[in-house]
Structures are given as structure tokens and as C-alpha cells.
Amino acid sequence: MSDYILEMNQITKEFTGVKALSNVNFKVEKGEIHCLVGENGAGKSTLMKVLSGVYPYGSYQGDIVFEGNIQQFHKINDSVDTGIVIIYQELALFPDLSVYENIFIGNEIKRRGIIDSNQTISRAKELLQKVKLNINPETLVKDLSVGKQQLVEIAKALSKNVKLLILDEPTAALNENDSENLLDLLRELKRQGISCIMISHKLKEVISIADKATVLRDGKTICTLDAAKEEISEVRIIKNMVGREIEDIYPKRPDKKIGEKVLEVRSWFAFDSQLGRHVAKDINIHVNKGEIVGIAGLMGSGRTEFALSIFGNPKSYKLHGELLVEGVPKSFKHTSEAIKAGIAYVTEDRKGDGLFLAQDIKRNVTAAYLQGISTNGMMNENEEVKVANEYKNSLYIKASSIEQIVGNLSGGNQQKVSLGKWLFVGPKLLILDEPTRGIDVGAKFEIYTIMNKLISQGMSIIMISSELGEVLGMSDRIYVMAQGEIKGELSIDAANQENIMQLATQ
Template sequence: MRGITKTFPGVRALEDVTLTVQEGEIHAICGENGAGKSTLMKVLSGVYPHHAYQGEITFAGQPCRFAGIRDSERRGIVIIHQELALAPNLSVAENIFLGNERATRGLIDWNRTHAAAADLMRRVGLAESPATQVLDLGVGKQQLVEIAKALSKKVRLLILDEPTAALNDEDSAHLLDLLRGLRDQGITCVIISHKLNEVMAVADRVTILRDGRTIATLHIADDQVTEDRIISGMVGRDLDHRFPPRTPSVGDEVLRIEDWTVHSPTQHGRVVVRGARLSVRRGEVVGLAGLMGAGRTELAMSVFGHSYGTNISGRVVKDGRVIRVRNVGEAIAHGIAYATEDRKRYGLNLIQDIARNISAAGLRKLARRGWVDDKEEYRVAEGYRSSLNIKAPSVASVAGNLSGGNQQKVVLSKWIFTDPDVLMLDEPTRGIDVGAKYEIYTIINRLADEGKAILLISSELPELLGLCDRIYTMAAGRITGEVPRAEATQEGLMALMTQEQEAAP
């Protein structure tokens, strides 16, 4: 790719970008949110047709001008987006060959379809039946279905956009091993990833983008590349410390939950949280660590106005007295807020502007005789845009057009506007680049310094160790440990997070 320039109304997303990928390598593309990574790959894969950008693409020695995705797929270029494009109510086999059916005289040959699907599933390490519905698979296995689908199209260049963003450690390791295997088979892979440890582990070379421009392409082995070197290229400066400094000033207990038990709303008889007990003090950042399925999100959501679970029992004690939080409105009224891990589905209205998103949970503060004061709404939103450094032309900008880091700042603004005493943050930096993470960390520290009680749920142990004053661990729905920051290590936390047999009833 040479001289690639792509412009959207009012924004130049790519400017004179050059990318060279060698046959049979794993090539990583790194950069902050908004650097142009996904846009560049959409150009390469034909999502943006040739008339919508400037520049040249050469593939396997031949110049290419793609009018759409089908053109690029005919050449063997296949992209797997971060938001998986599968039909959940169809089977694995149907998804693998959707739009690429195995047919004879216009009729689908189901024996041939299932046999071919089974062969592709074996190649990617998926042991399920080809007749399994995709909705019955976890995210990690759905990712494998996407790769099998790409292999069915005789892929030569496979592009993966944040392939491990929603995966646990085990599924991520399996996917990275699969990419190495595809490389050994001669398939070239391009991955976009914020997880620099995975880039270092699997990639042969890495290209760094910043502000829509190519900064450098580095050979990881020959150039002795480090994570710090990649970060420096991404953000344009050295980050000597991944976490901003903070001197804790911890006050009185604000929130305590006791003997908290929650039953699953969909699986009869399954207990997702059992007898949990934890507390958070004013000005304190408390971590909640656990593997996928441990019950962390279920715990937070059930405390937040019973927005998850059924047959909930236990006590919530706020400022020394027992309170009832039967719905989200009561939770907000009691000064409790919860920022969801899925900001796009539950945290934001993506087709609304920034101002409306920020005011959504606190409309009563803006209402005058039942009508929202638009001018005050705009003024409040502008204040948060400035104080949280939300990068957008104005608060009239649509939330869905923002980068992941800026979307997360809008989510935080929405809940800060409710003036909570307790702020539960569920995976607040998931899918966010390292520079934006630092900004989010700074906001978390600022909230704690203002006396807010923070409960931080995170799958990244270094993040918990770098931010939290205390860390609780969960396994199989139970709290299995409480560790002060000074005594916490990744190994120790992991040991507590894997005590499933001890935690089980």
C-alpha cells in the first residue's frame, strides 16, 4: 500500500500511509484509537472501494482496485472485524459457507457442506458439530468460526481487527497458536491489536500509525523492539510510567455488601454469586479480579438496582445504614453508579450526540417543569468535554463516531454527572489504546482524590496492581481473597482466582 489517503467529512483519517507486508508473515499494526488502523484495513479489504481513497494497492505483484469486499475476497484477502459478522441462529456450517454455498444445480448440497465444514473446523481446532448453532458458542469459538469461514474462501491474506479483545487468556493463547500455524501454512496475517504483549509474542514485524500517518515499521527480532518502543511511537512520547502516581487518602466506609447471593435469570437453579462480602471506603480504589465467569459483572450489576439476576438476597449498607436498591433509579438515588463493560451495547446511545449521552442518567438535574433545559444540557456536556479531554469537534458530535477511548470518557461523564458516592467501573479500558488508558487512569485517580469510592473490575492484573489500594478476588461466584496493594502479586492473585474447587458449594 503506497500513498494511501482517506478523508471523511471534516476529518482526514489517513494521510500518505505506506504499508508493506511480506508473504508468510504475521504483521501487527499498532496505534492509538483514531490513528487510522481500522480505516487502513478497510481500504485494503475493499470495504472502502477504490474511488473513495487516494493511493495504490499492490497484492502478489499485481495492482489492485477493489470495488467492494467480493473483489478483495476473490484475490484471497479476507477481513475479520472486531464485531463478528455471524448469524447467531444459523449453524456453524451455514455460517462458514454463507454467501459461498456448496451447491449443485442451484441446490445446497448439505452432505458436502457439513463434510467441508468439519474439515475446516478441524483445521482451526473447533471440536463442535457443524450443526451447532453459533449462538450456543462462546466468543472465542465464534472467532474460530470466522477464521474457518475465511479459510473456505481460499484466504491468502487474513486481516484480524482486535481478534483477542473479548477473549479470555486461554482462548487468546489458542488463537495466537492458530495464527502461528496459519503462518507455517503460508497464509499471511495482519493483526490490529492493543495488547502489546501479544504483538511481541506472535508478530514478525509491526507497523506503527499515529494521527493517520506511518511512523515506523519494525522487525521485532532484528530491531530488538520493546513494548516501550512501540508505545513511544504510538503516543509520540515516552511513557516512563504506565500508571499515574497517586497518594491515597482513604476515609470512612461508604459501601458494604454482606452475604450477597444472586441466582441466574436464565439458568434455573444456578447461583452466580454466593455469599459475597466486600467493602469500599471513601477515596479508595478497590479492585475485583477473577477469570471469565467468576461472577464479577453479575455481582456489580445485581448491586446496581438488581439489573442482573433473580432471587437476590443479602444486605447493602451505605454510609452505615441498610438500603434497598430494587431498581436502577433507586441505585442512582442512593449515589451508586455502574459503568458497563459493554459501552457500545449498554453504555451509550450510539446514534445520539455526546450531550444527550452525558445527560441520560441525570435528566432530573436538568429538568424544569418536566422539560429538559437544552442550554444547560449543552453547558454541562461542554464542561465534561473539557475536563475529561473528550476529543470531538463539539458535544453535538454523534457518540458512535468517536474512538473507543473517547466513548469511554463519555460513559464516565454520564455517571459522574449523577454525582455518585460509589462508582463501579467494569473493564473501563477494554479495547482502548495505551495512551487513552493513561487518561482513563488519571480520571479514576482524580475521582478517588475527590472522595469517590471506586470499585474497579478488570481482567488485566497489571492494571489492578497499578491502580488499586486493595484487591478482592472471585472464583465460581465466591470472594476467595482480599489482598492489600503492598502484598499483591500477579502470581498470588491468580492463585486466588483459580480456587474453583474450594469456592464451589
């Protein structure tokens, strides 16, 4: 009897003549946690969509062998019925339904053809205990944090008698504590005999949890590393992912030139009428020219809310306090006024708020500043093409042309398009909210290099990030937020993960 619960042999998948997967081999042993890593566009998600039946049998070449039997999955339910369940980065929950309804949706417990609510709630409680989530199963999903919603998804998978659980970037939107809780749960599921495939760009998590790690690059299997043989290391993974060594993922800026204050915020309050509380309280910060200021904090600490409140207040918070741009008091009633004053904001949610996914690169790059490609109120299409090509080249956007639809780009290239969109408005201060969320290590290095280049040209950056390594690796100064307040300011020389977390948990 084979030790492998899953064998994917010589898998090849093409899209309109382009090979997304080329003779990929991937094997998972029973009861192991196997991480799948690679740059955006390497083929990880495509491989898992083949496995889960999203790309049905006949649309690819090669064999899927599960528990010793060759499988032909024509739809997702076919893979689910065999015990394979996938949880995507964008959670597939219904926010206005209860937790128990979400867990058993499409898999309802019935008695004589009628849903048995009492039995469903009782069974949901058992599953929630398994994932260590102590909540009322009648709670609406929209009232839960992202971390708790992730656990509901896993409980939903367990309700289907899962044998192989696939998680696509499960910790991308989680803070440090929720991420560690999730990894602990995966270790517990492993002890219960459930095999797991985890796609992740967070290499420290891969090193922490993986029994084995398979690296894909350009749609091909590069290697499988074994933790038992001490083969899994950050250096080794990166080298196989990108085809070269990156000695320091955070590129240095040797000649820092810090100038005068670009932005100053004094005694700043933002009140959210819907929540009935302040999301920013008595905030005092400043940003100098040629400086990267990091804002650290746990999810829900108020970092994004504060950023939005100074970027034209699109959430209509009730504001109080002083905002100065280059020493001049400002009061923005709309984001367009903030843009005009030289402030730009790259959102943490590039797919939901930052980009027009159905539009091409050129339309996205010019979307925030149509005046820049217009004459007498008329768009100049030649100028639009020129501008889009300039940013495609300067930001190293990997695409066939500026006509390529943004929704078809990898996460890293989507982030570069979002960045180009805001650079085109010519800001003095760029607010980057989670600038490398959900992108691979190679693309991260490119984003960091671009940030350093912008700073060397005299721009200033506020970087909001949940990755402490990123905050420490890229910032000149760090503010730490908790409960809508600034809990401390740290020089980069004095900052470390311990004192940041100490402030963030006050």
C-alpha cells in the first residue's frame, strides 16, 4: 500500500496556447503538511484547481491518483465526495447567514426531507470545538473577524469528512496571533490523520509547519524539500523559487537624505457613526521628505481607518484635529482634494477597491488622473498608451502588453499596476496599505526596490504592514497603533519584534 494519499503525475494545463503547467509531479504523504510555494504565476493555484475539479478531467493532461485510485473529477463536488476540500484566500461564506448555516450549506442535515435545525446546531457546536472556536453557532458570519471566519471555513470542511485539506494563502489576511492559532490547528488536524496542502508566500510559516515543501517555477516542478532532512530553509526556498539567490530581501538605502516635514497630524480624532466609537484617537505623527514611516499594529488597531481619514475621508468619519501638508493646514472633504494636495493611497484590497479587474493595464494606470492624458476635456489615447508603457517598463510589470486584462495578472503584477495608478498622479506622500500582501518573495523584493527608488527621488512613504519583518526591514521610523491610538514611536535602531508587539498589545 502506497504511503501517498495523493499523486499528481505529469500534469500539463494550457490556456490559449500558453502552458500554465508543464509535466508537474506532486505527491503528498498521508498525514503530512505539505507546503506548495512559488512566485505568483508559478502555477500553484492552477495545480490545485486541477486537483479540486475546477478545471475538469479532460481539460488537462496527466493523472490524479487519490488513495491509490485514478480520479476523473468533472466538477468540484466530485473531489469533495472523495474527501478533498479546498479553502480559497477569498472565503466562500455567506455573511448574512449564521455560522451553522454556513457550515452545512449544500450539505444539510435533514429529517424526512426537512432541515433539522436542532441537529444541525448541535453538530456545528461539535465542529466548532474541533477548530477551537468558542462562539454561538447562531452568530452571523458578518459579525466575526477574518480569523474566526477562516476557522468556520475549516469547520465546514470537517463537516464533509475531509481527508485532504487544501488552504490557499490561509494567513494572508490574518494578524500574527490568528496566524499562529491557525497553524496550531493544522498541526492538530495532522495528529488526527488529516493531510494538508498549504499554499503560502510567508516563508517563516512554511519553515515552521511544513513536513515537505514543493517549489514550482514557471509551471514546472523544481524540487521537493524535506524538513526531516533539514532541507527547508528560507535561502534554499528563495533560490529555487526565483532561480537566483536574494541575499537580503530588504534592499538597503545607503545614502538616506531625510528632509523637512511633508505631513504632520496633530491631536487627530476620527469618529465612526456606524460603529458608534472613535477609530482614531488623539493621533500625533509626522512624516519627513525622503522617509519611510512604518505603522505597525494588530488587525483592528485602526491603521487603515486612520489612513483613510487623512486621505479625503471616504468613509465619512467625523474628524477633529489638525492636518498639515508641507506646513500648510489642510481640510479635505473628498479624496480628490487629498490627491490635489499631493497625497496618494494604495489600498490593502487591490482586487476590491484598488483596480478595475475587467479593464486592461492602461485604463487602470490612468484611472486616478485622467487630466494627465486629456486636452481640453478630451482623452488623448496616444498619451494614455505612452504613459501606461512607461509604468509597465519602470515598474517591471510582467504582461504581454498594456492591453492585458488586469484580472488575469498575478498578484504581484496587480500590485504594481495599483502602484503605477497612484504614481501617475505625482504624489509627494504615498500611503501603502499592506503593500506586499499575498505576493511572492521575488515580487516583494521588486516592490521594496521600487519603494527605495521613490524615496531616493524625494518622495515620502507611510507603510502600513502586518508583517513585522517588513516593517523592521524597510522603515526609517515606526509608529505602533492599538485600539485607534498611537502607543509608541520607535527609531529603527531601537525597534525589534518584541517591543513592537508589546506596544501593539497594550
